[in-house]
Amino acid sequence: MNEDFDVCVAGGGSAGLAAAIAAARVGARTLLVERHGSLGGMASAAFVHSVCGLYRLPAAKDAEAQMANDGFAAEFGRHLLGTRDADGPVRMGRVDVLLHRPAAFTRLADTLTRQESPNLSVRLHTEIAAADADTMTLACRGSFRRIRARAWVDATGDAVLATLRGAPCETESSDRLQRPAFIFALGGVAADTLGDDARLRLAGRLVLAVKAGALPDAILGAHFRASPQPGEAFVTIDLTGGTDFDPLDAACLSALETEGRDLGECLVEFLRAEVAGFAAAYVAAWPGRAGVRESRRVIGRYRIETADVAAGAEFPDTVAHSAWPMELRETASGPKLRFPAEGRNCGVPLRALRARDDESLFVAGRCLSCSHEAQASLRVIGTCLATGEAAGLAAALQVAHGACDAKGVLAARTQIAR
Numbered sequence: 001m002n003e004d005f006d007v008c009v010a011g012g013g014s015a016g017l018a019a020a021i022a023a024a025r026v027g028a029r030t031l032l033v034e035r036h037g038s039l040g041g042m043a044s045a046a047f048v049h050s051v052c053g054l055y056r057l058p059a060a061k062d063a064e065a066q067m068a069n070d071g072f073a074a075e076f077g078r079h080l081l082g083t084r085d086a087d088g089p090v091r092m093g094r095v096d097v098l099l100h101r102p103a104a105f106t107r108l109a110d111t112l113t114r115q116e117s118p119n120l121s122v123r124l125h126t127e128i129a130a131a132d133a134d135t136m137t138l139a140c141r142g143s144f145r146r147i148r149a150r151a152w153v154d155a156t157g158d159a160v161l162a163t164l165r166g167a168p169c170e171t172e173s174s175d176r177l178q179r180p181a182f183i184f185a186l187g188g189v190a191a192d193t194l195g196d197d198a199r200l201r202l203a204g205r206l207v208l209a210v211k212a213g214a215l216p217d218a219i220l221g222a223h224f225r226a227s228p229q230p231g232e233a234f235v236t237i238d239l240t241g242g243t244d245f246d247p248l249d250a251a252c253l254s255a256l257e258t259e260g261r262d263l264g265e266c267l268v269e270f271l272r273a274e275v276a277g278f279a280a281a282y283v284a285a286w287p288g289r290a291g292v293r294e295s296r297r298v299i300g301r302y303r304i305e306t307a308d309v310a311a312g313a314e315f316p317d318t319v320a321h322s323a324w325p326m327e328l329r330e331t332a333s334g335p336k337l338r339f340p341a342e343g344r345n346c347g348v349p350l351r352a353l354r355a356r357d358d359e360s361l362f363v364a365g366r367c368l369s370c371s372h373e374a375q376a377s378l379r380v381i382g383t384c385l386a387t388g389e390a391a392g393l394a395a396a397l398q399v400a401h402g403a404c405d406a407k408g409v410l411a412a413r414t415q416i417a418r
C-alpha cells in the first residue's frame with residue numbers, strides 16, 4: 001500500500017533535518033527518510049564536531065560574531081548553545097565556529113523533529129532503494145514499501161535520490177575529490193593537555209615519531225580538539241582514500257573504515273605510552289562512519305561557480321548565504337583556505353537548489369549545484385542548515401501553489417522563524 005505525503009526529504013543530515021522541519025512548519029505533510037539510527041549525518045554519525053558557516057566572516061579582527069543566516073540555522077545554533085555540550089562563537093583566526101558534541105546534535109535533532117508531529121514523520125533505519133517520478137521505494141530489514149510525494153528534497157549528500165530519478169549529476173575526478181577523514185572520540189585525557197601550546201608540542205612529537213618510523217605517515221596531520229566535556233577530545237585523521245578514491249564505492253568506503261580504526265588505535269597506543277596527559281587515554285567511541293566531504297553534485301538550474309564564492313556574489317533569487325572560505329582538502333596534508341574578496345558572504349540562488357529538468361526535485365546540503373571549489377565552501381554545516389531550510393520551504397510552496405520563488409521562500413522563512 002502506498003503512503004502519500006506532500007514533501008519527502010531524502011537523507012537526515014543537517015540539510016535534510018532543516019528541510020523536513022521547515023516543510024512541516026508551513027503545513028506540508030512531510031516524510032524524512034534516513035538510513036542511520038539517528039539524524040545529523042556527518043555531524044552525528046561521522047563525529048564532525050564544529051558547526052562552520054553559522055556566523056558571517058568577521059569584518060575585522062575584533063568584530064562581534066553575527067549569524068550568517070536568519071531562520072532555522074540561527075535557531076539550531078541557539079538551541080545547541082543552550083545545551084552544556086556546545087561552545088561558541090569561538091574565534092579561530094579569521095572565522096567563528098560553534099563547537100559541539102555530536103551526541104548533543106543528535107538529541108537536538110530528535111527534539112526538534114518530534115515537535116513537528118503530526119506534520120512530520122521520521123523513518124530511521126530506512127534506505128532509499130529506488131525512485132521514479134512520483135514514488136520512492138524504501139527498504140528496511142528486507143521489506144520494501146513505496147511512498148508517494150508531490151515534491152522531493154535530495155539531502156542525501158551523495159545525490160542518491162537525483163541519481164535514482166535520472167537527474168543529471170557531476171562528480172570530480174578521483175585525484176581532485178576532497179579527501180575523506182576519520183574522526184573518533186578519545187576519553188581519559190588529562191586537563192590542560194590540549195591547549196594551543198600543548199597541541200603545537202604534540203604535533204611536533206608526532207612529526208618526530210613519524211620520522212622515526214614509530215607511527216605511520218597518515219598520523220602527520222592528526223588534529224586534536226578538546227570537547228566541551230572534561231577528559232574528552234576528538235581526533236581527526238585525514239585519509240588519502242587510495243589512488244582510485246571513490247566515495248560511492250562500497251569496497252573503497254569499507255577500506256576507509258578499517259584504515260581509520262587501525263590508525264586511531266595505533267595513535268592511542270603511542271599517546272598512552274609516550275605523551276604526558278594521555279597515560280589514561282582510551283578510544284571512547286568510534287564513529288558510525290568515516291567522513292566523506294565530497295561525492296556527487298546535482299546539476300541544477302544554476303551552478304554556483306568558484307568565481308561566485310570568490311567574489312561573494314549576490315543573485316536576484318538568493319535564499320541563503322554561505323559564509324566560509326573555500327576549504328580545499330584535495331590532499332591529506334591539511335586544508336588550503338581561499339577567502340572571498342573582502343570577506344563577503346556568497347548568495348545561494350534558489351535555482352542552485354532545483355534540479356535542472358525535474359520540476360518536483362529540490363536539493364540541499366553538500367550535493368547542491370555548484371563547482372568543486374565552491375562546494376569546498378558551501379558544504380559546511382551552517383550553510384547546509386540554511387540551504388536545507390530553503391529547499392524544504394520551496395518544495396512545500398511548490399506543492400501548495402504549483403510554483404515557488406525566492407520571495408515566497410524568504411517570506412515563509414520569516415513566518416516560521418522561532
Ligand SMILES: Cc1cc2nc3c(=O)[nH]c(=O)nc-3n(C[C@H](O)[C@H](O)[C@H](O)COP(=O)(O)OP(=O)(O)OC[C@H]3O[C@@H](n4cnc5c(N)ncnc54)[C@H](O)[C@@H]3O)c2cc1C
Nearest residue numbers: 011013014015035041042052128157181291292365366381
Ligand atoms: C571529516 C570531515 C570534517 C568536516 N569538518 C567540518 C567542520 O568542522 N565544520 C563543518 O561545518 N563542516 C565540516 N564538514 C562538512 C560537513 O560535515 C558536511 O558537509 C555536512 O555535514 C553535510 O551535511 P548534509 O546534510 O549535506 O549531508 P550528510 O551529513 O552527509 O547527510 C546525508 C544523510 O543522508 C543519508 N542518506 C544517504 N543516502 C541515503 C539513502 N539511500 N537512504 C537513506 N538515507 C540516506 C545519510 O545516512 C546521511 O545521514 C566536515 C566533513 C567531513 C567529512
